[in-house]
Amino acid sequence: MGLDDRKLDVLRAIIEDYVSTQEPVGSKSLVERHSLGVSPATVRNDMAVLEEEGYIRQPHTSAGRVPTDAGYRLFVDRLSKIKPLSPAERRAIERFLLGAVDLDDVVHRTVRLLAQLTRQVAVVQYPSLSRSKVRHLELVPLSTTRMMLVMITDTGRVEQRQVDIPGTLPAEDVLELRRIINAKLGGQPLTQTPPLVQTLVEEVAEELRPAMTTLATVLLETLVERHEERIALAGTANLTRASMLDFAGSIRPVLEALEEEVILLKLVGEQSGSTRVSIGDENEYADLRATSIVSTGYGPGGQIVGGMGVLGPTRMDYPGTIATVRAVARYVGDLLAQN
Structure with a gap:
């Protein structure tokens, strides 16, 4: 059965009072606190209907009424206005x-x-990494055979991994690897990067392939397998x-x-x-x-x-x-x- 506006007003008043006082709400206090525009007897009748319909309940005899989960749900669903922030x-x-x-x-x-x-x-x-895009990938040399791979997403998440490179890499090769990786992956959704990472090894110059193969493995772990x-x-x-x-x-x-x-x-x-x-x-x-x-x-x-x-x-x-x-x-x- 649908409730008319007056009964909804009574339910709203019961919920507001119960939230603020933590006490079961009686018909007398409702009439005193709220401008419901009806007599206490009418409020009591409305409360009886609300109780019958399962929107309020009496926690113990001679107590007032408290809202049920169904009462809160109806209240939330019928919220005509959300309280604006000051x-x-x-x-x-x-x-x-x-x-x-x-x-x-x-x-x-x-x-x-x-x-x-x-x-x-x-x-x-x-x-969530699964909902993010690659903004930038940085390669930071830590030694001639070790570097830090840093991935920054468009949402500001930063993931970093240390990578051991086979052989030594001069600074210009590190810059070239960084350029190629960013050109391929920059702006891409993380979920769509795995096939792009696979192509990096094939497209790079022969002498950079061992380093790129290692980086590609770590990239796949960073981009795909570690979506914690x-x-x-x-x-x-x-x-x-x-x-x-x-x-x-x-x-x-x-x-x-x-x-x-x-x-x-x-x-x-x-x-x-x-x-x-x-x-x-x-x-x-x-x-x-x-x-x-x-x-x-x-x-x-x-x-x-x-x-x-x-x-x-x-x-x-x-x-x-x-x-x-x-x-x-x-x-x-x-x-x-x-x-």
């Missing part, structure tokens, strides 16, 4: 992120900022502010789940540009079914290269959290586009 909040985000000196700094500032602004646990995935994803986490202490009721008496399973990198990647990886909200039982992992996750993708110029999000009890400020996650993702994307 100019001061926007300036604070911009200032905090603009001070970053490199990609590591961007990611660590972002995850701390999200945790502070939402007062939840924040997770940020480093830009990295995650930054902050704000786990924020969970301790939640009521024990939020986590059915123990936050330990939630904390243990947050130690698993594969779980964190699943929460914020595989993102599109839209914001995703997973509430309670919608979460794949049983240990996280007392939590909600708000996540989105980020990247330069509309390209998605990684994900970020926050996790907290289902009793969270959804409008404010969604607005914050979206705004921070947009600023990080702009920052990556400038570099």
Whole structure:
């Protein structure tokens, strides 16, 4: 059965009060706190319908009502407006992120900022190598037979490997190898580089083939075989502010789940540009079914290269959290586009 606007207003009021007070909400306090424009008796009837439909429940006899996962889901789906960030909040985000000196700094500032602004646990995935392009490859001689291969992606990730070269290489040969590699791979998506790397050996001058063969092997490892994803986490202490009721008496399973990198990647990886909200039982992992996750993708110029999000009890400020996650993702994307 569809709910009319008045019942939706009652549900919205119950959720707002429960989020702010952590206490079950009664009809009397709803009428006092909100301009619902109807009598207490009508509010009680509406609450009875909401309970019957599974959107609110009574935690114990003679208590008020609390939202269910279905109630939060309906509330999120029917959000007519996301709470806008204040100019001061926007300036604070911009200032905090603009001070970053490199990609590591961007990611660590972002995850701390999200945790502070939402007062939840924040997770940020480093830009995924599988979604990145080669910006530049540098060869740095360490000795006559050893060099450092440095790959920089368009998202600012830096991968470096030491390479032992058969025989000695004069400086001009190192420059020639660098020129050939960059001409072939520069600007290419990492996922499309393996066949190009294979052709490098065939196209290089005879005397440079042993060195290029070694470099090609290391390049394939760097570009293709080592797509390990990295995650930054902050704000786990924020969970301790939640009521024990939020986590059915123990936050330990939630904390243990947050130690698993594969779980964190699943929460914020595989993102599109839209914001995703997973509430309670919608979460794949049983240990996280007392939590909600708000996540989105980020990247330069509309390209998605990684994900970020926050996790907290289902009793969270959804409008404010969604607005914050979206705004921070947009600023990080702009920052990556400038570099």
